[in-house]
Amino acid sequence: MPNLRKGKLFVCGFILMASFFTIGYRTVSLAKINKYDETTKVIKNNDTQSYIKKKVVRGDIFDRNKSLLATTIHISSLSINPQNILNRKETISKLKIIFPTINEAIILQKINTKKNHVNLLRIITPKEHIEVLKAGIEGIIVEQKNKRIYPSNSLASHILGNTDIDGKGTAGIEKSFEDKLLNGQDVTLSIHGGVQHILKTVLSEQISKFEAEGGSGIIMDANSGEIYALASLPDYNANNYRETSDIKLFNRATKGIYELGSTLKLITAAVAYESELVKETDLFDVSKPIKISSRTINDFHPLKLAINIPEIIVHSSNIGSAMIAEKIGPDIQLKFLKNLGFFDSVKLEIPEISKPQIITDKKRLSTMTISYGHGISITPVHLATATASIINGGFKSNPSLIKNSSKNNIKKRIFSENTSLKMRSIMRLVVSNKYGTGKKAEAAGYLVGGKTGTADKVKKSGGYFKNKNIVAFTGGFPINKPKFVITIMIDSPKNQKLYGRSTAGYVAAPVIKKIVTRIAPILGINPQNDEALVFTNQLLKYKIRGDEL
Amino acid sequence: MIRYPSFSFVFFIIFIAISLYQIKHFILKREVELAKINKNIMLTKSDINILRAELNYLKRPDRIEKLAIEKLNMRPVLPIDIWNIEDLVSTQTIINNGELL
16 A cells, blocks of 8 residues: 555656646746747847847948948739639739739730749839739739849949849949848948049040040049049949840949050159159150160150150150160069059959959060050059059058948058159149140149040950050049049040040040049038148249250 | 645646746737737838938939039039138239249
């Protein structure tokens, strides 16, 4: 009997224990109230050190003023299960009432299938959604989907890029910041919507005026490297990415490589000053063309003079530039080109970038032609970056499309402050002096400085087009204390009979004037002040001679 | 001797079971309410997002520029509009003296 009692007690005890275990387990399981779906993540809140639940939707992209450039919205799409349709004709007629634009034949073809799911319309409005529900169509499925939209249409389409049908970034910032955006984090670009619009509009007008094939422009902070505007034309509406031709999708500013001609003389002059192999007073006889084997180096405006560096740049003398390069030598020339980043792709935050092509055989002819921008193909962003490095006091510029990027926190010096000041003075003379090739860039109220460049366009198959050229202008303003770099490139301008020559001075320089006049007030840059006048006065020491001598 | 505690245990278990059922029922109700609130938040957020996108679509620089010129007869700000009058006078003096290059 005692054994039986013990047995009973054991059984009761076991049942009680099991009950308590069950209750305990259930209490814990009840505590887990929320079941997360695939798109929900637990994110640590750094402020409160607590964990918050957040529905993860792809992050937004903003411009530097927090204007929305890309966002994700929820849309409804219409599908159907053909196997649930009782009467096909009735179904189609009901759909036709709600969606009058649909093609009945195509719908009939779509639903005449053994599939269980057929997509009918990619987007339907909330009103149409209600109408569909009211109509009670058999087999109809309304699915909620996310859609990436770009409210500014074509404003910065080449920078933003796009996403594919699954919402995965395929180009531009969308691709480069895929992980960040997928985690619901926003990206703030350095782009200024207003400045971007002005650059695009002014450039577009000039391209139309000269019936050019396209063009590109960059407006960059000379000191921080932040890009305020970057345009490549022709462009496209970012909302119609998949229907856009490859020509429009091509980013000429960051991916297109071009021989940008005499704009590279700025680098030749800066290297000459920096290496101290050429003095400012050294004279170069540019009265005769230089002949090397079968090649002859000529000037567009021949001078019967021996001229110094500032005069070579103001007159844009190829002969003078070639002579400087010969004196510098290929090793120093290539060393500086490398320091300026001309041997690599620009480290920009988009995947559409290209590596320059430079002849590095160190032959006499190559050294000479590179000095005036032939035999060296770079992207317009490379040119803007090099210009910034020359005029910002001599520090290497690292372009960035992200606001407050830390790229330029570490300053690497390429040119001395003295070289930079000399170059800024010469660049100002290119625009202000009567012999300057960039006179049409002069903007009332601002000291603009820069350099023009006109080069024959390179054929894809090799060699040069006889009647096509690339015109460019790169410069800065206010050039006495540079805040912004502007680089413009226009591909194959025509209409020279109507508007004069199709050289950079006629085609690209006026773009700079219009841009500076319009963006300076927006960016809060006041017109000339006392500092500007001091700078202008020190230009008097440069005596630029011309044809009259 | 053993019966009273046993009965107490049984009643205790029944009490806990009923309480748990009530808690579960209460929590399930709250779960439904929470799901509804979450759905409403999501829908409202979605609506806000669409409105934000629409607002940014409407304030596109090209549209604003067109409206400002056509409807309000406005024009872009020029440097002369923001030029400090003292700087303007001194610059003009230098230009007149022919010193400006």
